[in-house]
Amino acid sequence: MAKRADFEALDRADELAAFRAQFELPDNLVYLDGNSLGALPRSARERVAHVVAQEWGHGLIRSWDQADWIGLPLRAGEKVARLIGAAPGQVVVADSTSVNLYKVLSVALAARGERRLVIAEGTGFPTDLYMAQGLIAQLGQGHELVLVGRGTGELEAALAKRASEAAAVLLTHVDYRSGHMHDMAGITRLAHDAGALIVWDLAHSAGAMPVELDSCDADFAVGCGYKFLNGGPGAPAFVYVARRLQEGQVQPLTGWMGHANPFAFESGYEAAAGIARFLCGTPAILAMSALDSALDVMLEAPMEAIRRKSMALGVKFVSLVGEECGGHGLKLASPVDPQLRGSQISYSHPRSHTIMDALIARGVIGDCREPDILRFGFAPLYNRYVDVWDAVVALRAALS
Numbered sequence: 001m002a003k004r005a006d007f008e009a010l011d012r013a014d015e016l017a018a019f020r021a022q023f024e025l026p027d028n029l030v031y032l033d034g035n036s037l038g039a040l041p042r043s044a045r046e047r048v049a050h051v052v053a054q055e056w057g058h059g060l061i062r063s064w065d066q067a068d069w070i071g072l073p074l075r076a077g078e079k080v081a082r083l084i085g086a087a088p089g090q091v092v093v094a095d096s097t098s099v100n101l102y103k104v105l106s107v108a109l110a111a112r113g114e115r116r117l118v119i120a121e122g123t124g125f126p127t128d129l130y131m132a133q134g135l136i137a138q139l140g141q142g143h144e145l146v147l148v149g150r151g152t153g154e155l156e157a158a159l160a161k162r163a164s165e166a167a168a169v170l171l172t173h174v175d176y177r178s179g180h181m182h183d184m185a186g187i188t189r190l191a192h193d194a195g196a197l198i199v200w201d202l203a204h205s206a207g208a209m210p211v212e213l214d215s216c217d218a219d220f221a222v223g224c225g226y227k228f229l230n231g232g233p234g235a236p237a238f239v240y241v242a243r244r245l246q247e248g249q250v251q252p253l254t255g256w257m258g259h260a261n262p263f264a265f266e267s268g269y270e271a272a273a274g275i276a277r278f279l280c281g282t283p284a285i286l287a288m289s290a291l292d293s294a295l296d297v298m299l300e301a302p303m304e305a306i307r308r309k310s311m312a313l314g315v316k317f318v319s320l321v322g323e324e325c326g327g328h329g330l331k332l333a334s335p336v337d338p339q340l341r342g343s344q345i346s347y348s349h350p351r352s353h354t355i356m357d358a359l360i361a362r363g364v365i366g367d368c369r370e371p372d373i374l375r376f377g378f379a380p381l382y383n384r385y386v387d388v389w390d391a392v393v394a395l396r397a398a399l400s
């Protein structure tokens, strides 16, 4: 029989244990929703206070230069780059994931000329599909969005059968419902073999596991700042564009911050060199400052250790749920193999909402996704092994 003391012992041996003290977390709360909104790093609170009081309050307009606000999107982008396997000059922080997706998908379609097929997963996060639909409607060039199943072989079949038409493949690396993780290198190769470009959505990957965009030969990627990156509610997102694709097509949101010389105030648009052309308007400095300091916390931790602990927490959770919560109709909705999962564990249950409400009332926060999914996210920088124990004890009580 497992005991809480066993989990306390795991925490004592945890190489990342010290990171928890860098986050503000309410007492008596088990927070397993860092995959939706990461916890508050203490340094982010201090940084925002400083930016407000000093840089804004005292520096005023001078802070664009003196505090290098103007360089923040690129500086923060380089920090994200180190977390996702991107060499310098390929990532910038800006706008939202949805908006960045629009930019890169536009470039991908323009770069693929007469090809008209966009392949995505029907179970993918809706905003990705909506943005693709909106772009296709706006282009009015007869692009077709084909939705395939995840891990069903349909993607491979579509790429094989319609290779001459395939323009772009749009995939979420880690599925938001099940937590299933794709083989990024393998699928990227498959898309390229068909002559298509690939866009990876890293919403549930960045900060949760090693990602190797460059070595996978990825073309484009987007992702959120507020999930595992702990950048705060509505934090700006990031966009990655492989260097080889930066100088060709110009992304369509040609705002002045992406201009070659914004402060020349010229009447005609000329795209900046490199990744800077993926900027649009004035960066949200307060929000980006919070994200920037959260990234510093994450960069202190070896990503391999984050992944190791993430998998260990998931394995412990699944096995303890198996021992303690049998007979209540919970079905594991995540892959059984931890190597195939991101940093969340999902179960399906017809009364998912009722169960989650009861759990939250017991001080354990996860969330639900339609139609019947209970999600538990594990953020290795601040979640403890005892959180697994306490969550399962509460889950058992909620179920009965």
Ligand SMILES: *Cc1c(COP(=O)(O)O)cnc(C)c1O
Pocket: 096, 097, 098, 099, 125, 127, 128, 172, 176, 201, 203, 204, 224, 237
């Ligand atoms: C959370 C999430 C988003 C969110 O996009 P926003 O523009 O930040 O609202 C996009 N894609 C995926 C896969 C997500 O999980």
